[in-house]
Amino acid sequence: MKKIIQISIIAVIGSSMLLASADKMKRYEMKSGQIEYDISTSGNVMGMVQMDMKGTKKVTFDENGLKHLVEEKKVSKEVAMGQTKEDKTHTIQYMNDGYIYSVDFKEKKIMRMKNPTMDMMKMFGDEKSMKKTGEEMMKSMGGKKTGTDKVLGYTCEVWDMMGVKQCIYKGIPLRVESNIMGMKNVEIATKASFDISLNKDDFKLPDFPVSDMQGGFLGSDKAMGKGMEQAPSSPEDMEKAMKAMGAMMGALKDSGMDMSKPNFNMSEEKTEVMQKAMMNAMGGEKMILGQTKREILKDAKMMPEARKCFQKANNAKEANACERKLNSEDPEHHTQWNDTTKTNLLKEMDTFEDAIPCIKNATTLKALEMCMPQD
Secondary structure (H helix, E strand, C coil), X not given: CHHHHHHHHHHHHHHHHHCCCCCCCCCCCCCCEEEEEXXXXXXXXXXXXXXXXXXXXXXXXXXXXXXXXXXXXXXXXXXXXXXXXXXXXXXXXXXXXXXXEEEECCCCEEEEEECHHHHHHHHHCCHHHHHHHHHHHHHHCCCEEEEEEEECCEEEEEEEECCEEEEEECCEEEEEEEEECCEEEEEEEEEEEECCCCCHHHXXXXXXXXXXXCCCEEECHXXXXXXXXXXXXXXXXXXXXXXXXXXXXXXXHHCCCCCXXXXXXXXXXHHHHHHHHHHHHCCCHHHHHHHHHHHHHHHHCCHHXXXXXXXXXXXXXXXXXXXXXXXXXXXXXXXCCCHHHHHHHHHHHHHHHHCHHHHHHCCCHHHHHHHCCCC
């Protein structure tokens, strides 16, 4: 699922760069605006997981998009192996002054990170170089402009790229449709107003604690915009990142992968060629191996404490509390908890710990893969 989402995000980034306005440091051609969307996702992932999501999205921007707030409310349902998981999410992402603030209403917290888009814009400087780079990225991913269409009476350009079709009006996607590996996503504007008067309240965030990417406490929303806990990326670093992204997308395209087919499978030979190209683009196998091992071994240090927590857990709520202590990516995924689920989870943890010596000694990614439990 992460790969599918990342490809969609890259497509949106590429089109936004291509359609940047003629003035320096402008994301959109309008000074301000508010757009409301209906959003939905449905499909079956590899014949194993049925997903359905419906929700709304509201975009508010000023200063030609340099101040940019996105609020989403979603209700999702996931069915896998006879188990159903339902979830409601409410998030806000606010971009301003070189930072991105991500608001999680469930956890009642805000995370701040450096905004890489700002570094790109500063590096490219003027519209010509930025547009040229955007076009090259779009071409490397097979993107094509296929015509024009209308959404809410606005004439927008239609771009088709890697299974994602967008109708973009002056840099703003008013309709986004994709069918990637069995997952259909639709995002369509239901209301839009441009060049309107906005004030501070339109960008107000809840008074939740703010932390950086490393978990360091920064204060409440009053601390926003203060401090520079992360050094800005240099032009050289941004150029390397752009080249790596281009190489990765080129490798994906050359592999012959058809994102519109839910059960598409590449040959083993093409898969290896694509993986090698992507690894080289990201710094080589040695660097990736080292980084992967460090992450795995970091998790391994938490296993003893995690085992004690799960052994004491008597219900799903307590099991999910253990997941939160471990900074799990999905801390609410336990919908049921009994002796069987507890025993199976503890066995998985034992298997993982048994693999640690092998992981430490692995000298290639292939060897590392062989260390991990095989399904």
